[in-house]
Every structure is written in C-alpha cells, then in structure tokens.
Amino acid sequence: MLCRPGFARAEDYFDPAALELSSPQQKTADLHYFATQGGQQPGTYPVSIWVNGQAFGQSNITFVEQNDKLTPVLTAAQLAEYGVNVSAFSSFDNLHEGETFTRIGQYIPDATSQFDFSAQRLNLSIPQAAMNVQSRGYVDPARWDDGIPAAFVDYTLSGSQTEQSTHNGHSSFLNLRSGINLGPWRLRNMSSMQYDTTRRWHSLSTYLQRDVISLKSQLRMGDTYTSGEIFDSVQFRGAQLMSNDEMLPDSLRGFAPVIRGVAHSNAKVTVSQHGYVIYETYVSPGAFAIKDLYPTAQSGDLEVTVKESDGSERTFTQPFASVPFMLREGRIKYSLSAGRFHSGQDQSRSPTFIQSTLFYGLPAEFTLYGGTQLAEDYHALALGVGHNLGELGSLGADVTLADTTALSGKRYSGHSLRAQYQKSFAEAGTSFSLASYRYSSSGFYDFSEAMMLESQYGLIDNKRTRQEIAVTQELGDAGNLSLSAYSQDYWHSQSSDKTLHAGFYSAWKGISWGVGYYYTKSSSHNDPDRSWSFNINIPLGGMLAGSSVSYTTSSDNHGYTSHQVAMYGSVPTNPNLNYSVQQGYASQGQGSNSGASLDYHGGYGETQLGYRRDRDSSQITWGASGSIVAHPHGITLGQSLGDSFAIVRAPGAANVAIENGSNLHTDWRGYAVVPTLTAYHKNFITLDTQSMTSDTDVEQFGATVIPGGSAVVEANYMTHIGHRVLFTLHDHQGLVPFGASAQLADDKTAATGMVADGGTVYLSGMPDDGTLEVRWNDAGVAHRCTLPFHIAATEQDAVKRVDGKCLSQRGL
Template sequence: MKRSQRCRARTGRDGPRLAALAALMSVWYPVSGYGESYFNPAFLSEDIASVADLTRFAKGHGQAPGVYRVDVWRNDEFIASRDIRFDEAPQAPGASTKSSGLTPCLDSDWLKRLGVNMRAFPTLEKYRKGECVALEQTIPGALADLDFAALRLNISLPQASLSNSARGYIPPEEWDEGIPAALLNYSFTGNRGSGDDSYYLSLQSGLNYGPWRLRNNGSWSHASGSGGNWRNIGTWVQRAVVALKSDLVMGDSNSGNEVYDSLGFRGVRLSSSDSMYPDSLQGYAPTVRGIARGNAKVVVRQNGYVIYQSYVSPGAFAINDLNPTSSSGDLEVTVEEKDGSRQQYTVPYSTVPMLQREGRLKYELVAGDFRSGSAQQSTPFFVQGTAIAGLPRGYTLYGGSQVASRYKAVTLGAGKNMGEWGAVSLDMTHANSELSDGSRHQGQSLRFLYAKSLNPYGTNFQLLGYRYSTRGFYTLDDVAWRSIEGYEYEMDSDGDGHRVPVARSYHNLRYSKKGRFQINLSQSLGGYGSLYVSGSQQTYWGTSESNTWYQLGYSGGWRGISYSLSWSWNKSMGLSDSDRIVALNLSVPLSTLTGRHYLRETALDRAYATFGASRNSDGNSSWQTGVGGTLLEGHNLNYSVNQGHSNTSGSSGSLNANWQGTYGTLGAGYNYDRNQHQYNWQLSGGAVAHANGITLGQALGDTNVLIKAPGASGVRIENQTGVQTDWRGYAVVPYATVYRYNRIALDTNSMNNHTDIERNVSSVVPTQGALVRADFDARIGVRALIALNHNGRLVPFGATVREVRSGAVGMVGDEGQAWISGLPLKGQLLAQWGEGADMRCLARYALPPSVMNKPVAITAANCLSVSGMTQEGSQ
C-alpha cells in the first residue's frame, strides 16, 4: 500500500479524535483583552474525568517547552538548522503573542551569528555566555516567532541593528571540517574487439582528518601486446587556512592561470580561495554609490531583472556586495525615498577575468619543482608569486614574478571597468631565458583582454584577447624542454586492430611564440536561437605555420525539439594539415512525433529521436540516426540505439546503456563498423570508511556528505539520481558545494511501513574536501493504534504515552486509542495525564510478527496503576 493510502486510512479512523483536537486548538491562541481565557473540558467529553489535564493548552500555550531542531531564518534569509531551546512565551496583557506559545533562548553567540551589531546595544554586555537574551526588549523592533508546523523560527531584525556583512555571508563557525574518513573513487573500463583488448582502471584515494586532506591519483592500463602499466599521477596534502581565506597545498598540484599560464609542480602553494567568500563578494562587480535624503530603499536592476534590494540610512551609501551576473550589462539604480520621490541613474558595468572588487586582494605563492608528466621535459625548481588588487573607481592592479635557475620573468598589468565602453586589461611580461642548448634570450610579451555586451542587440563579447611576444620571449614551460625540437608519441590503434605509435605533440623552440588571438562571441536571435564564435590562433616567429582552432555555430529549439549547425577549423603545427568540419544535429521528442503534448512525465516523453551528419575537408562524410532516453522511476537508466553510415568505413551501429544505482554506475555497450566489432563496459563508484563502517556509493566528488539514518534502508535522497540509503541506513551524496548551505532531504514517500523520521531535512556547510555527516533520527518499528483501559475506564483524552525502552511517544485520542509509531513488537507503554502519582499507568503489550506486513496494527491493552513506582522504574 502506498504511503498516501496509509495516511488516508489512518486519518479516516481518527476523524473524531482529530475533530476534538481541532476544537482544542481553537483555544490555543490568546484572546484580546485582559481577562484570562478558560476552556471547559466538558466540550470534549461529558465525563470530565476522561479528559487529561490540558491546562497548558487552555491558557494559550500551544506547544510544550523544550529543545526543537528548527530552520532559523533572519529577515527571510536562511541562516542555519540547529537545536534551539524554547521556553514559554510571556502572556501578560500587552505582551507580543506567539502562535506557538514559545520563545527561543538565544544567547549572545547566536546574536553574533544572526549578524547583530553588538556594539550598538550596550545592554547585551550584561548577559553571560549561554544566557538567554530578551531579544524583543533589548533590540527595539526585533521579533521572533516559531512556525511550529514547519519547525521554522522567523527572526525579524531592523536593518539598523545589523552589522555591515555581505549578503550570503556564512560565519566560519558554521563551516564543518567533516569527520575522519578514508575515501576511494574507482572507474574501470574495458574494450574487447577484433584482436584488440584494452582495460583502464582509475583510482582516486584519500584520507581526511580534521582540516587536513591527503589525496592520491593513480591509474592502471593494459592493452593487447603491451601488457599492464601503473602510473602515479599525483599525491598531495591540502588544508584550508581560514584566517587568511586561503588554501595550502603541499605535493603535486597546479598553479593558477590568472597572470601566468598554469604549470604543474611538486612543492607548496598558498593561494586565495574564492570559495570562502560569499557569492556576493566573488568575481567582479562595481561599487554602487549614492546619497539618500532619508531612510530609503535602493533597487539595482540589470537587463531588466532586480539583482539587489536593500534599505539605507540618510546620507551617502556604498553597495559593494552585488552578486556577479552576466559579464556585462549596465546597472540601473533606483533610490526610493519615503516621500515617494525617486533618484534614478545608471552605473556602467563590464568585466574581464582580471578585474577584482574594490578592496579585494587575491594572491598566490608557489615554490617547487616543475612537473609536466613528459619525459622530454626537465624539472627545474622555481618560485612564483602573483597578486591582483581591486582599487577604487573600477581599477584593478596586478602583477607577478617567476624565478628559476635558467629563467626569470616579471609581469605588471592593470584592468579597468570602462562602463558603457566595456572592460579591458593590459599587461606586460619581461623574461630572461636560457634554453637547453645554452642559448640565452630576452624578450617581452604584451597581453590585451576585452569584454563588452551590447545588450539591446543581444551581443556579448565574453572574451576578446590578443598576446604579442617579441622574438626572444619564452615561457618557463619552454625552458623546461630537454631538446630544442621533438615529438611526443603514444600508442594507439590504427583501425585494423594493430597498436602503432602516433605523434601526440610537437615542439620547436627555434620558432618562438609570436602572436596569440582568442575570441568568444555570442549573439542572441531571440526566439530564433543564437549564434556563437569561439577560437584561437597561435603564430610563431620564423614560420608561416600556426596552431589554429575556430568554431562557428548556430543552435535553437522549439517545443522540445533542438537543433544545431556548426563549422570548425583546426590545424596543429608539425602534426597535421588543416581540417575543416561541418556538422548538423537534430533531436526530436518521440511524443512530438506521435502527436502527444510534450511534458517529460512518461518514458515516451523522455525518449528522443536523433540525427547527426558531418563532412570534413577531405571529403569524408557520415550520418547517424537513433533513439535514446531515460527509463525507470528515478530516470536513472540511460539508453541509446544508433545506426549510421560513412563513405570510408561503411555501415556502423551502436547500442549503449548506463545505469546509476545506489552503489555505483554500470554501463555496457556494443558497436560495429566494416572493420571490427567491439564490446565495452564501465563500472564506477566510490567508497568511504568511517567510524560507523564502510559505505558504498556513486563516484565521489571532491567534497561529499555522508547520510546517517540508522535502520532506515532504501530511502531515496531528494534531487539525487539513483542515490538511496543502504541496508544499514547510510548513503553518500557526492559533489557538495563548499562553504555554502547544502540542503540534504530524505524522500519520505520512499519509506516503508515501519520507518519514520521526525526531521527529514538537514543543512550542512562543508569545507573543501570534507566528508560531512548529516544525521537523521530514524524510528524503526510498528505503527499502532492501541486502545488503553485503566481501572475499567478509557485512559483520558490528551494523555501522553511513551514506550519505555525505545522512547517512542504518542498521544491518546478519543476512545482511549493511542497512536504511536516506531514500536518494538513487545514492550511497555507508560501513560500520563496529570502531575499526580495516581494519574499514570503502565501497559504491557505483545504484537504478533504478522503486523510487520500491515501498515497499521490495531490492538488493546490494560493499563495498570503505577502510583507506587519510582521515577527510575518508569524509565
């Protein structure tokens, strides 16, 4: 029986009880006036003795004081999910009313977490650490109200009482370094064909302890005729340096690419971490300044959308926490005064990768041995330092230096937001180099970057760049080559099942780099799709050859149908002649072909007919058509069937399927052409070892969440394809977002008849590389309606009931029936309906194993007086 059906069945039987509870709830809210409200228990039963002591509810206190896990919201902004103690709210005449009858106990630490400017309220100093602060009396205009049904604590604080912190700021105290754990990622692929078998295994392992992360990447490959080969790709240790908002890496890693090209190294790197800053302080956005005549609302729009709204005090203001949006688009600022008057003005805005916000300093320090993975390059020790500083008026200043035994370089540059003219950066690098043949060189390189959007026309220059280098300019990567000229080879199949060496790369230092042009341009055509141009060209001194890549494309869509047309041109110096390719692709939902309305709700809606065709400059042409889509309830089975033809290899076809499950991903496929038949497979997943055992799952990300819900097996995780708890109630959610709130929710509709979870949502804030645990309190057992009789009478309505051993709790409704979930098959129920020793009783019950196959067990039990029983004995 489905969960919704179970709920309906239970609700139907509990109708009279719920009606009485509804009548009772109508008096839980205070009545205006100074007279005290009184609820007559005779409304619930003619026999007043059959009703429990409901004094607390009759006086307007709707919920019992205690500790509740709630979502804390401040001014409609989510702050955290935490356990908070709630006390009875004051009910004196004129006091603010609480719908739940409860008020939170918030100490000074909590006020800091909420962003309260503690210096503005001297009376806060009298409160000791951990002491509850009288929020509404201390901060004028502050309100705290608990929505008990949603377990949401809504806190309203005047803007003037808050510190000037950026939107989305999460204090480091909220960051979770995770639990000690060992981690393993694996991916095994195989290919078996006509005389050509190959296998590849990738392993990524790690250890976490506190803020420290140890990682290793390695791979094993095997091919027919060449045997197996193990390769250690890299090993490193890293941790966050919170005080510096930076990351420390020791071992094998790569440098950044803002000022210099990214380089592999084995050594140490200390660099700024953008992830530690809130979204509103990442990237570049201009500082919006203005003057308000009085208390005013400031609204900032970009491309017609509101991207920022806040309230400011009279006088000059500066907004420096705008979220980066598109790379450009003027900001329209509106200052709305209380008297209805408005100021409106425009702040031009464009950005290039080098720009930083005013006051932001981004840096990187690297020291170590150069490391490229190529045997043809040496490993010189080098030191590198870079810095990028955001200055007032839209300026950014940046620079850096690289120093090695045979290489020295220094860079200086500046960027500027030029408003309606776009954004630009310009830098110069001077380098002294000594190549492997002993020759010494000196040269300069000038780089120019530009970005601009013409929003009225839908044009976006995402990046337009050019670098010019003099004949004597070389990079550290060039200096590391052991020879002036050479090829690098790798073994590959020649198409007939034979392994042959194939040139992978070529270098010739006699031809130093001259000019490099790059572009990334898009043009929106409204409802007719979009055009794009991307590409780059690298020219060299002393030769007409170049490395060139350009791509021009058009794409669009209509009623689920998508289509694209693209053209590309590629040429690599020393490796190949130019190759030009034109391609057409089309995807049509099968529901459209059958005349059904496209909704993506059925397997037919999620199935597509595809067609693709291409032709290159050598006259080789091919086409392929097929069907693909997703199946199963969780859409975690992908499939595709294709058939094609080429004028060089004749007919071809393929069949592929990929399944994402709880413990990993499994894929299999078959393809053929005129020359061969091939079978391939893939198995990938992850595993974590922690204090509670080993948990298998899908492939891990850099940062992950371990779900702990003991006993709750087979429960799906919301918004995660194929992820559900294992037989012990554990699961791994991969790819968590670092330094941000991650909402982890269990799908209650996937729980079985004997699983209940009081709180199915948790929120975690992991640090980089952490395995953070999200705990859920699962109650496993029987759901039961048990009629309790005491001294020949029904146990009073409203009595609380607790199972002594498991702690499962419930409440008695009409007809003396107690609804309790999570019960063991046998145990003792302690019922209590007042403060007196004679107002409680103990019932022993035993349920047959067959009730495990039923959604609800219905039974009765005698409840015996326990007036002489000690408190300890009742527990």
C-alpha cells in the same frame, strides 16, 4: 449626549473544562499549556530556525512557558551565529559566557520570537539595524563544517574489446580520485591507468590541503599546479598558499571549455593536459561535444586526440585559460608557490622555483596585477592592469619580461605582451566569453619552454603570437550563432596550431537542429581538416515520451561524407535506464556502421555497455563510475563525487529516496552519499517521505549542512523504526487522563504522544517488546504509570492496536 464607541480585543482561548469526552469517567490532565492557540508543553524540540524570513539551519532548542506561550532559551553566542550584531547592544554585557535568556526583546528592542509547533519552526524577527551587514549569500565562517573523518575512492572506468581483420585488441582506462579527510586536513591523490598492449600507471598528483579561514585562502602541499592567471600554469611539487574565491559570498565572486570536433567513425576521444590523460570517451560518427571535463589545473591547453576505428589519429588543441579577473576596490587576491618544477618530459630540467602573483582592486574600477617567477637560470616579471569599461566590458593588458640562461651559458631575454577582453552585450544578445591576443619576442621563453632549451629534443620553436576568441550571438527565437577560434604560431618555424568552430543552432517546439563548420590544423601535421555537419533532433511522444530520434550528417575536405540516424532516450518502465540504437553510412568505402548501448544511472553509480560495428572493426565498449566512502558508521557506495559531499545518516530507514539528485536513496542500513554540495554555502538535504515504509518515521525531513572546502559532512536524521501503534490506556481509576504524555520508557529520543479521548495515544517507532511510560499532572501532583507491551509478529495491520492497564509508579 454623544458617546464614543468602545473597542474590545480578545485572543482565541480554549477552556479545558469545556471538553466533552466520550467517557464521562475519563479525567483530564493539566491542559493549561493548550488553553491558547498554538500552545504546547515546554521541552526541547528539534526545530528549523528562520531569521527575518531566511532559513538558517536546524537545532535542538529548549522552550519554556512565558505568558501562556513557548519561548526559546537562547544565548548571545547563538544570536551572533544567526548574524546578530550582539556587540552593538550593551545589555548583553551583563551576561556571563554561556548564560541563557528568554526575553529577547529586553536585549534587542523590537526583537520577537514565535514558535510554530506544527511546522517545528522557530521564527526570530530581528530589526535590520541589529543585524551584521553582510553580502548576499554570506555564511559565517564559524559555521563552515570541517566534516567527519572519511576515506573515499571516486572511480571512472572505460574499456573496449576490438576485433579487426588484421588483429584483435583491447583497451582500458581507469581514473581514480582518492582522498582521506581528518579534521580540517584533506589528503588527495589523482591517478590513472591505461592498459592495451602494456599497462601504464600514472600518479597525476598527491597533495595535502586545508583551509586557512582567516586569510580566505587554501594551503596545499605536494603535487599541484601554479595559478594560470598571469603566467602559464606549470606542475610542481612543493607548497602553495592562495586565495580561494569559493569562500566569498556569491555577490562578491568561472570556466571549463566545451570541446567540439568531428569523428569519421566509431572513435575514441582522448583529452590530455600537461602531458597527462584526464578524459577518455567513445563517440559515434559525426559531430561531438564534450561538456563534462574535470581539468586537473586551473589553466593549460588541452590536447585532443581522435582515434578512428581504422587506427588513424588526428590531434588538435583546445585552448583553456582564465579570463580577466576584476576585483572590487580594496580586495586582494594572491598566490604563492614554491617547490620543484615537474614538466612530465624526461628531457626537461627540474629546478626549484618560486612564483608569486597579486591582484589588487583600485578605485575607479581598475585592478592592478603582477607576479614573479624566480629560478636559478630563469627570472620573469609581469605587470598588468585591468579596467571595467562598464557597458563596453572588461579589458586587461599586461607585459611579462623574462631572462633565461641555457645549459651552455647562452642568455636569452625577451618580452611578451597580452591583451584580454570579456563582455556580454545583453541587449544585442552578444557575449564575448573570452577574446585575447599575445605577442612574444624571439628571446622570450615561458618557464616550461626555458627548461627544455638545449635538451636532447630541445624546444626551440618558442611561441610567437597567440589569438583566441569565443563569441555567441543570440538571434531571438530564431536561435543563436556561435564562434570560437584559436591560433598559435612559433618562432623559427612555419608551422602553427589553429582551430575554428562556427555554428548556428536553433529549436522550435522541442525540435532542435544545428549546422556547424570545423577547421583544425596541428603544428605536427601539414594538412588541415575542414568539415561541416548538420544535425536535427526530434522528441517522440506517447509511450516513448522520454525518447528522441536524431539525424546527423558531416562532410570534410578529403571527400569523406557520413550519415547517421539514431534513436535514444530512457526506457519507459525505468527512467534511470537509457538506451541508444544507431545506424549510419559513410563514403570512401567505409560502408555502413551500427551501434547500440545501454546506460544505467543508479544510486550507487553508473554503468554503460555498448556494441559498435563498421567496415574495419567490431567493438564492445563498457564503462562504470561511482564511489566508495568509508566513514565512522561503515562503508557506503555512491555516485561520482564532487569536491564536497554528504553522508546521509538515517539509521534503519532503508531505501528512502533523497530529493537532492537523480535516483539517490539510502541503502539497507539507512545511509547514502549525496555526491555534490556547494562548499561554504547552505545546502538543504531533504528526504522523500512518500518513499518511507509504514514502520519508518523521522522527526525532520530536511537538514541543512554547510561544508568547508572538500569536506565530507553528515546529514543526521533522528529516525523511529518500528511499529506504528494505537494504544488504549487504562489505570486503576479507569481511562488514563486526557492530555497525559506517553513515551517509550528509558529512551529519551523516542517519539512522544498525547493521550486523547478514550485513553488512546498514537506512537511510531515501537519495538516488538517494550514498556510505555505515561506522565501527567493533576491538581499540582505529578503522576506516572507504565505499560509493558508485546506486539505479535503475526499482526499485519499498518497500525497495530494495544489495549492494556497502565500500572501506577511512585516517584518521577
């Protein structure tokens, strides 16, 4: 006779009766919650929520016991927030608004929940068919956080004190970006002050803005700039409603230029846009590159001025414009602006105007776009089309017709044709970040030019042709070639603006080097500048592993040559303190030059101090940047801010490091500024537990925040500040039962512990004086006792010990 073998399945089970305690007199509380693997007591726990293996956020979730395991208490609204398509399941129709449930599988077939108590993590497994179909990176707009009420000032200060043979002088530049947040509204101001022989204060812009979530748009009222994708960007005071691409998921959605040039001495470089200074820095002799611009407008050419130590100045133009924007089929992108034009020029007219632009994604990877500009004496109409050429890149072409009536009544009409191209050839390693060409007829004036016609210093040299190209060619391990060029010429004038940079850059075993050629010509100067440069950078090792030495040489068409040797890096004992020392020599009687500087990157901002000397002058430079933020819990200092940022709130947790930046840490009250967040996206802010003192504990080390546009959000951490104590508890029958629950009385936020063998329980965050409350069940009867305690200030142990009698109490 044959018999089929039988199979039996068994789960891990712990029999509380099998406990062997060190004291036979110690009883055990009701431990059936812990009888199965992972079992815990029901209650409300702060947990991180994961849906189908993706982190979703943190929340306080209530758990109840079902089938010998903890099951979350949920609502349909919570599941919808987690991305579940609850409307597709009729079973949810029977629930009233806000009604809770625990058996998720009864509402969504094959859905399950699992609580990992040790990781404080709730894992929800939802069939993919039950999830809303969303693009990669999508975050439900309902989760975008408007943030907390706040006011801030973000500042950048630079200055110098210069001594020359003929005279002494000083110069200072202060840039302020200030704001107030209240609900969804943001009030912003950008101002700057320049001070040398006179003090000049400029308020660059003041505006009020908010998100319009239903339109995936942003409303702005005040001083702002028009969109520069079709027409040249202009400044105005009025109102603007425009699409905000940052609200789109990553899979559905660009650009600040790198400014390169050559300085002949210890020079000051100033960058202006739309007539306002937006950036100022000091550079050493040789080639320089500025990569950290914060332009005030989406487009608008940048005017770069290099002021040498002998007082001479050179100016060139850095083009800055948007690349062709291809839209997916059916997508719409728009902008609508209305207000009074403001050019920053005293002689310009300032009429009221309306500008509108529209992009629409057509089938077959075409994008149709156009726009209008309407003012009393100016009308412009633009129409264009963009096409995705697949492996050949994207191409956009448009035509703009303009009609201008001057103050004298004379009428000008003309057209402007433009073509733009963008492509990255991955296999060939070639990238065209922007290539464009524009031709304008003699009667064509853009809006800014038209408003200057027939003024006292009227602009008559209107633009004729303009070409731009920026291309990079990778050469494998050998390095890469870089080329950028810009040319602009004018009607009624022989002058033109031209810039060209061509360079080869390479690296080998940490040693980097490059050679570059520069050509600049300004319409206001007849003589062009031609120069080349070579630089090499060698990292050091050993005790100076954070340092490097560099050599730079440059030469130009006027016979000027310079050589510069520098050593720079971080101080070995303090990686946040950077230093630089340099020595150089220049021809044409310039002689030797030298300099040294220190730069400290701290948790509350950055400071710089430097000294430079050459034949014509000696100069002390200084700088500082950072932020001051006022919020409902006080005032906190921080590093320079981005558009959206966070206030970390961990009361009492002083000087705790934050892993989301360089040298970020909480202040003496437990607050900190995380200076940069990505709006409309999940941002994870994590505390470094290794930096916490022995009297500090937090329930969760990470927080997830999703800021709305320009929001100041709060990352809140539940802290337990106080002693770490090992209690040994007795009652009238001996040791308090094993498995009893202990917590600081009258403080539901305090940490909870379970009584272990020998009546011991470990708790953190205990005050000098307090009362411990202990609860347990025995044969269905609830018991409670309390222990008043005092911890002497003389105790120095990291973990204090308290042994006492827990007094029985009536009632719960």
